[in-house]
Amino acid sequence: MDQLVITQEHTDPTVAAQLAAELGLPLADVIPETCRYTLTLTPDRLELRTLGKGAPGPIYVDFVEGANAHRRKFGGGRGQLLPKAAGLKGDYLPHVVDATAGLGRDAFVLASLGCQVTMIERSPIAFALLRDGLQRAQAATDVTDIAARMMLIRANATEWLGQIAPDQRPDVVVVDPMFPDRGKAALAKKEMQAFQVLIGDDLDAECLLEAALGAARRRVIVKRPRLADIISGAKPSTQIIGQSTRFDVYVRPVTHA
Template identity: 50%
Template sequence: MARSPKLCVCACSATLQAPAEALAQRLGLLFCPSSEQAQTAGLYLRYGEHGLALHDGENPQQGPVYADFISGKLGYRKTHGSIRHEAIARAVGLKGGHRPGVLDVTAGLGRDAFILASLGCHVTLLERHPIIHALLEDALHRAQQHPPTAPIIVRMRLKHSEASTYLADLTPAQSPEVIYLDPMYPQRDKSALVKKEMRVFKQLLGEDEDAAQVLQQALGVAQKRVVVKRPAKAEPLGGCRPSHQLMGSSTRMDVYLLG
């Protein structure tokens, strides 16, 4: 279940103060005039050099958590990604000219959704936590202003919603071809970046307790398949055996074929 730790919003400069204040008002958070004041609140949002970022005032050495579709690994994979090299592409059923519509019910910072969108899929992203949703919304906005990524972002549609509520409200005509889940699982990746993000996310979200329930809903809604990203050695989510698996070094894709 989502937690609500005390947070505030600040800006690194006077020119960013207006959007910071507007975001604080929208999220019902306190606005802090300076980063120094914000650090005393523990977790805080800051408009700065990377756009909107989430900081941990109690652990400033670990650096900020933010979504980014322009640079880093995602920038490289935008140019060099392919169906053959991306396990997620094979898992959701990309082949030839076919690009299924995908509903990502656990968007997080949007990395997997961006990979699928860069390969031609239209992806609807669900994020239930307002703070993570704000980080993702800011990253999408920045990428829309960047000519190399703008055509990809057009294929990504973000919604602020609980997965279970969204799935329950879908009509048969709105049923997505593919549903993708990546439940929070701290032990999956030992990289410094993911460990940092998981520490912060756990403070916000607590445990991802409804993932097995969402899988069952997804199996009753998706047209063709449901894909669940899991640690390589973990049991299938909720004990539900997939049709087949695509193995990686640290993760795997459990694929449930339907119909």
């Protein structure tokens, strides 16, 4: 991936070197001309930057301020589509596996409402950004308790869910893959283009859905653009439809194991 290098600004160079070794990316003092993106360690956070004239702003994970904080305070709480789809009701707070953690926005919504959320992410770049945001949240008084309910694992969720021990099965699995059609919508958000280019489409979503259906005790919820097709395979039990997003809900049969 010669279009991406690690850089660091006024930080301990050993930390940047460790990150470069972990991700198998070069650590650059001088950015090569072919390079379109950097993962930059600043004194405050890890940023994915797009280079060049007219480039959009950096991508980073921030659970303390910005859009995540705004949604936590004013986003509608349990009235939002996601908690409705996850089945939050009364005292019931499901244990959730977010099988496509990405930048952790959906996981943060559910953890803010009291759910324990295990986040699975396979892209090393998304994982590094999310780990950085989570570490900062753990240290910030406003959201420490929420961050304590969020656990991050780097893995392919299809494999991870396929090997889960029976007593560890989550109540709910959330699946939100990056689809080609979703990609077009995401491109409208200029700053997310780097994420789309570097991580790409999740063309194996059907296998992930199958593994999720095998692992969830109560339900699997799949996030899709409102008008998109369902993931092929099983048919959803119900759909929760918003202005631009839809959740396909797959209710699991009750088992008495």
